[in-house]
Amino acid sequence: MDFGLTEEQQLIVDTTRAFVENELYPHEQEVERTGHLRMDLVKELQAKAITAGLYAANMPAEVGGAGLDTLTWLLYEKELGRANYALHWTCVARPSNILLAGTPEQREKYLFPCIRGEKWDCLAMTEPGAGSDLRGMKASAVEKGGDWVLNGTKHFISHADIADFAICFMASGEEDSSRGKRKKITAFFVDKGTPGFTVRDGYRNVSHRGYTNAVLEFDDCRIPKEQILGEVHKGFEVANSWLGATRLQVASTCLGRAERALQHAIDYAAQREQFGQQIGKFQGVSFKLADMAMELKAAELLTREAGWKYDQGTVTDQDMAMAKLKATEVLAFIADEAIQIHGGMGLMDDLPLERIWRDARVERIWEGTSEIQRHIISRALLRAVGG
Missing domain, CATH: 1.20.140.10 (Butyryl-CoA Dehydrogenase, subunit A, domain 3)
Structure with a gap:
């Protein structure tokens, strides 16, 4: 392993640090003292990040990202991490890599708009009774008439208030294992505004002011099968492959x-x-x-x-x-x-x-x-x- 940085890596580090110090640091006190990140400020900084080539830089070049190798991406993340979390995560968004697992149609609808800064995503796994034990989730998905009907609650879902859609992991069945029955999991794209899908304010958090969490509620929320991410009952495989x-x-x-x-x-x-x-x-x-x-x-x-x-x-x-x-x-x-x-x-x-x-x-x-x-x-x- 070569511990030195290449010329390109050093340039990325210097560019990212300059952006953080010049564009993000000046707004930290406002976010910290108000606990709120203004959307007009988000849009302003988002445009600057896109111009600087820093937006969605975690994504492969073939889909419009920077195509960074993992080590270079981590150097970039380190520099962004210096700033208030809400500022760097929202204004210099890095869409979830799990979006790359989508079909061509799903990429057009969800991935590319996130890379262009037109949409935000959020990932919904955690539940009030199932944190680290994801196999213990109770939120369910049941197939009915060719569609899937979702019911249950997710919480601690980061920035779901501004997200245009959620990638939701739901218990869709059971299977036998050496430790007894365990849940099968399926991942779904759920658009904000879908009937039966409600996003509620989450909890006040001592960490990362301005970076919100939310509670997601599903009440007979009907989702077409085209919005399954990956395969039915293969949600963990999708997560393990892309997260x-x-x-x-x-x-x-x-x-x-x-x-x-x-x-x-x-x-x-x-x-x-x-x-x-x-x-x-x-x-x-x-x-x-x-x-x-x-x-x-x-x-x-x-x-x-x-x-x-x-x-x-x-x-x-x-x-x-x-x-x-x-x-x-x-x-x-x-x-x-x-x-x-x-x-x-x-x-x-x-x-x-x-x-x-x-x-x-x-x-x-x-x-x-x-x-x-x-x-x-x-x-x-x-x-x-x-x-």
């Missing part, structure tokens, strides 16, 4: 925020004086900085290695779990230590540290909790010796 790198995406955005917090801590330690000298010269502070830098480097190397292996076709669930686990926990550690170095000022919203600290909390929960990641890692270790 594999999302944990690396989470890891990369966490690295960006961790690096930003660390730089604030370094700058403050070099400028702030107490007892006649810079506080960075006190061992209690300097050792904190050393540990923060070391942990960040370890998290970044795990993430880059997993990205590189993804493109080689050798990545494992264990690789991605390690990267996600390490990066999210390192972000929490660095955010906390950066505030400690700043003292009381670190908790004031004049600086981004208190936001980074708050935002860090959700990263150890979504896209698989830290406990799920440890389960994946330990299971791989034990299986290797017959455990």
Whole structure:
């Protein structure tokens, strides 16, 4: 593995960072203090992102994206991750890769408008009683007269309030397994405005202000079979084929925020004086900085290695779990230590540290909790010796 960046990768990093610093940073305080991202601002920044070539850059070149390899895409995600989540996710949207699994007709209706910035998508899996246990979902899909009728509830569905459609995973049957009955899952495209489909306001969240979640309710919502994504009862296969790198995406955005917090801590330690000298010269502070830098480097190397292996076709669930686990926990550690170095000022919203600290909390929960990641890692270790 070559640890150096190519000229093209460095250009993407520099371009993305400049966009984040010049176009997104100036709006962070407004979003943080109001908890709202204005749609007129979204449209303005979206147009700038499209012009800069940063919009939908995660998509292959043949469908209008940037065609980035996985490692380069993760470098791009890291730079975007420095900013308020609502700003970078909504204004520099990266449509879900699962849209690539659609038929040619579905691509025309859903994928291409998202790439052009005309539509937004959202992904609906989680339910009030089925978080990490997706096989435990109760929201159902039943075939009736050639159509499918959906019933049930999804929650914690990110940015569903602005999404034009949802990709919904529903229990569509049962099958026998070594552990008894388990749900068969089918994925559906559900357009906003479909009778029986309601999007309600979700919960107030301490993390990622302006980035909303919603509750989706299905009440005899009738969907034609043409809106099945993939095959009937093969929803997990679709998800596993197209959503594999999302944990690396989470890891990369966490690295960006961790690096930003660390730089604030370094700058403050070099400028702030107490007892006649810079506080960075006190061992209690300097050792904190050393540990923060070391942990960040370890998290970044795990993430880059997993990205590189993804493109080689050798990545494992264990690789991605390690990267996600390490990066999210390192972000929490660095955010906390950066505030400690700043003292009381670190908790004031004049600086981004208190936001980074708050935002860090959700990263150890979504896209698989830290406990799920440890389960994946330990299971791989034990299986290797017959455990």
